[in-house]
Amino acid sequence: MDLLSQLVACKQPLNQIDQEDQNNLTAATTVGLNRGEGLKVMESDVNKIGVNTMKSNVVCKAEEANFESNDSPKFGIVESFMLKMAPDSGVQIFRSKKGFEKLAYDGFLYNLDKRHQKYVLWRCEMSKKPGYKCSGRVRMTEDSLDMYSSHSHPPNPLKVVADILKARLYAAAEDPTNSSKFLYHEAVHLASFAGSSGLPKLGSMQRVISRKRRHTQKLLEESLNPASSSYDSSNVTSTSASNDGNCSISDLLQTAERLQFLFTPSGGFKEIGPQKAKDTSAEDCIDECSNMKKSKASMDDRKVEFPPLQSFFADASISDEKTECSFKPSRSKRMEIQIHLQRVAQDIGISDLTSFDLAEALDDADPLKFLRNEFAYPKMRTLPHVDLLLVNANDDAIYMCGNSLGLMPKGTKHLMDEQFEKWANMGVFGHFQEPLAWAKSDQSVLDSIAELVGAQRTEVALMNSLTVNLHILLTAFYKPTPKRHKIFIESKAFPSDHYAIESQIRLKGFTVEESLICVYPRTGDDCIRNEDIIALIEEQGDTIAIIWFSAIHYYTGQLFDIRKITKSGHDKGCLVGWNLAHAFANIPLSLHEWDVDFACWCTYKYSCSGAGGIGGFFVHKRFETDKRKRMVGWWGHKEETRFIMNNQLELDNGAAGYRISNPPMMLMVPLIAFLEVLSKTTMQDLRTKSLLLTGYLEYLINHFLSPSSLNRRTKKVMCTIMTPSDPEQRGCQLSLKFNIDISLVYKELVKRGVAVDKRYPDVIRVTPVHLYNSYTDVHRFMRALLDSLIVVEGDYEK
DSSP states (O other): OOHHHHHHGGGSOGGGOOHHHHHHHHHHGGGSOOSSSOOOOOHHHHHHHOGGGOSOOOOOOSSOOOOSOSSSOOOOSSSOOOOOOOTTOOOEEEEOTTSOEEEEETTEEEEEEEEOSSOEEEEETTTTSTTTOOOOEEEEOSSOEEEEEOOSSOOOHHHHHHHHHHHHHHHHHTOTTSOHHHHHHHHHHHHTSOSOTTSOOHHHHHHHHHHHHHHOOOOHHHHHOGGGOOOOGGGOOOOOOOTTSOOOHHHHHHHHHHEEEEEETTTEEEEEEEOOOTTSOHHHHHHHHHHHOOOEEEETTEEEEOOOSSOSOOOGGGSSOOOSOOOOOOSSSOOOHHHHHHHHHHHTTOOOTTSHHHHHHHHHTOTTGGGGGGBOOOBGGGSTTOOTTTSOTTSBOEEOBTTTOOOOBTHHHHHHHHHHHHHHHHGGGGGTOSSSOGGGTTGGGHHHHHHHHTOOGGGEEEOSOHHHHHHHHHHHHOOOOSSSOEEEEETTOOHHHHHHHHHHHHHTTOOHHHHEEEEOOOTTOSSOOHHHHHHHHHHHGGGEEEEEEESBOTTTOBBOOHHHHHHHHHHTTOEEEEEOTTTTTTSOOOTTTTTOOEEEEOSSSTTOOOTTOOOEEEEOGGGTTOOOOOOOOGGGBOGGGGGGOOSOOOBOSGGGGGOOSOOOHHHHHHHHHHHHHHTTSOHHHHHHHHHHHHHHHHHHHHHHHOTTOTTOOOSSOOEEEOSOSSGGGBOSOEEEEESSOHHHHHHHHHHTTEEOEEETTTEEEEBOOTTTOOHHHHHHHHHHHHHHHHHHHHHHHO
């Protein structure tokens, strides 16, 4: 049986392994996950002793012990301590969660007791436990391990293996490149292997993992730097175990040099491929690891697929090129925001990730910080209801409400004044007088709008407001039949959408009770799972005429999977439309590529066109020449013959054929001012900043207010984040859920110059916008929120 097979064989549940498998597992862990201060077999030490005379090797690291005699063998923990023992001895030295050395041998666990010049004495870990007070001791010399005194209790092999795995888990927690989700999943499985009281408790493991994650300062480059590898791909040879079926130390060393092993407590070790050669880029290394590091656990006949052990965060700072901001998120995997925060903090010598100095450093490194100067930013003194005894009147307000109304670009006033002057000086001639002829003002920006939503120019148009455009689109596309008449929406859809859809159902002669389908979150969940949406489409798709969803839910901030839901609907013959109110200019979109049938949006939120700003809509190119029945007006007539006015309709192609009236100049100008600002960056760059900005807010909230946080500042007032923690399932917004009357929290925030909005029954929406908000804004908001909650909690106690 070769070495790899023996390692993979260790994947049995812990409560089923026999003593031989346990010993193999214990030996195998010497070449397993070694990201913290875990065990490591050192080739230089093997060469000193001689591979042929050695069957097993135990190596530990700690502070070097001082000995009086230089001639005596050093048994300090830093020095490699070589043992010549039977291959099935099952000896293992590892570190506890507090960093102390522990010895695992023959089903017992020992703590370091005494160091002598010629031996090391270990005492049973039960020696001081009430009810046991075991006197068991072992004495370790250079070439032997002897029982010094007997134990007063039986061995517990399961606890031995579990403690070793737990130590590995804690070591992995100290490496920021391991995702928190992976670590917590492993803790859950390790705690539930068997009913033995010797297994670690889940809550205890989670607290230790959280503490180690907060204090670690290791850099991603150190753990992924390919230059540190001594592996040479040209020297790969096969490795097999010795004839007796046991792994020799030479086998372990040769395999450890050539292979990486992914370790999970539930799954044992799994080969994930050879290490990269010296000339391999770190970027390639990240890509390969991300693809290959997928461990599967088996427990109670269930298969659970874990997230990759490799960090979900890919950072360009590994390369030699230097940029202002090194944060480069992976598009397809969850981001490890804390890694970037730790890197910036270490660069400037900060140990506290919650400090204001870190927020300032993040602002200094922000390549898009110049955009803030493009907007008129409110001051504390200009906001209503601010208590000027609590704030500095001349400070910037804390504006976190771009999800409701975006700030005004400074160029808006100048552009508006130009058009007022044109109106005053030209009157009707302003319709066709450049620059910015009013009659063609919407066409002047169609290329920019198409780029924002990922469409072709002929697929988009600007007119009306969102709800009016929704009625126009439903009138054209909702053609119910006795067999296919239902409209499928999300529960708690925005009221205007809900009302419009109900009215369209009634107008077509059906009842809401029979024709409206809503999908709800599962019990205990705040957000709707994408798989539940798709499952309901599969179940009732044959009766659904229209699927109409919000790309980002206004209440929860959840971003739905537009591509998958659209494809699922098309597979069942449904038309699929999207409300992009909270997605337009918030996230990158690709409506044409995703094969969306139709969509509409407003422009006063993230695209900053002012209250009641003009709406936009999208109709896929497949309907370009489709002259289906619809609501029509003279602006849907082809431009070439529009002013002949013979009342013979020549419907324009594409989205232009759905227009009703001419574009209002007063609404077009603010949007044009915004697009001028947007032309100075890209949606991809804005999305990159947004991920980090909102992730920073999420980190601070979890640190100070999460019910499971050790640093929670409130006792009775609870604050949780309703919005998904996966950055791929959200935009800028976080919805904060409270267990108290939100109007009290909102009132205190307003006193401190904070602009957010509340949505009953229990949510306050907080939105750091990528265009004009800063990291210091986020930090100031967090301080204002903590102060507000402390005041509210104090009032409750009184």
